[in-house]
Amino acid sequence: MKKNGMKISNLLRANGFPNADQSIVERMPQLEGNELQFTDANELNVTSDINDSTIFEVSIHDLDVSPFQPRINFDDNELQTLADSISTGTLIDPITIRKKDNNRYELISGERRYRAHIILGYEKIPAVIKILDDKQSALLSIASNTVRENLSDFELGRSFKKLLDSQYVRSVSELSRYIGISRQQIDRCLDFTKLPILVIDQLEKNPKLFGANCAEFFAGYILKGYKDNVILAVDMIVNGASEQKAMFWLRSQSTSSTRAKKTRKNTPLFYDNKQIGTAYIEGKKIIIECSTGSQSSFVLESLLNKYVEN
Numbered sequence: 001m002k003k004n005g006m007k008i009s010n011l012l013r014a015n016g017f018p019n020a021d022q023s024i025v026e027r028m029p030q031l032e033g034n035e036l037q038f039t040d041a042n043e044l045n046v047t048s049d050i051n052d053s054t055i056f057e058v059s060i061h062d063l064d065v066s067p068f069q070p071r072i073n074f075d076d077n078e079l080q081t082l083a084d085s086i087s088t089g090t091l092i093d094p095i096t097i098r099k100k101d102n103n104r105y106e107l108i109s110g111e112r113r114y115r116a117h118i119i120l121g122y123e124k125i126p127a128v129i130k131i132l133d134d135k136q137s138a139l140l141s142i143a144s145n146t147v148r149e150n151l152s153d154f155e156l157g158r159s160f161k162k163l164l165d166s167q168y169v170r171s172v173s174e175l176s177r178y179i180g181i182s183r184q185q186i187d188r189c190l191d192f193t194k195l196p197i198l199v200i201d202q203l204e205k206n207p208k209l210f211g212a213n214c215a216e217f218f219a220g221y222i223l224k225g226y227k228d229n230v231i232l233a234v235d236m237i238v239n240g241a242s243e244q245k246a247m248f249w250l251r252s253q254s255t256s257s258t259r260a261k262k263t264r265k266n267t268p269l270f271y272d273n274k275q276i277g278t279a280y281i282e283g284k285k286i287i288i289e290c291s292t293g294s295q296s297s298f299v300l301e302s303l304l305n306k307y308v309e310n
Contacts, residue, residue: 094126153212157189188212191219
């Protein structure tokens, strides 16, 4: 998915928004003030004067990951490379955190750096603190990740859904205004959440299995009643087929299925003057489709009672 409108790759750097598009920044949740000026996290006092940003050190053990972090998987090799850079002193960008009511800190930006410090066995990590409430923290955590090209559409969709469910934003339109991504792009990412649980399980294993355009296509066929075919199409992708080939197959299967339904002769099945299903012939088979609200076990038992025992 092309990420339009977001020019805030340095959104949470110590000095504010150095590379940001001002029109986007104005739509972001505003901070109540600047950052707290301390060099030692143990001396942090939220009642002190608030001045310019200061980088300080915080204990790794006092940090909690943001519940709105979009990323599912972290590449071990990339983390090791990052750890190597940190160990040589070539990477000094601080993470961004906020202080919580329980005297712990929540990570807003920089989880890869945080994990790399854990790999190195470091006890402390450089950080900048922001004064944020829960809503601002959630929005900034997601917004700071939407600019990352290696974040999948599925991961974004999960985060958007979580943000909407939390009611920190009331609508897709409001979310679009906050993070600078079009409503259409957000809707396509949210289509992942409409897919069957079997498909979601595959995406949890491989978030980059297919993109938002493909998810939108699949979600449309789910609404048309082709859930099983969608699952089979996703299995094709899992086994190496391209998104285009899987979508073409799904479209052709659904078209032939629709055509068959229009030409076949259906025989309604009744029990106690109520239609419980429909029967039709497919080759050498007799297929029975249960009516809405009729369980297959009940339909089978009813047919046995009516036709076999008599």
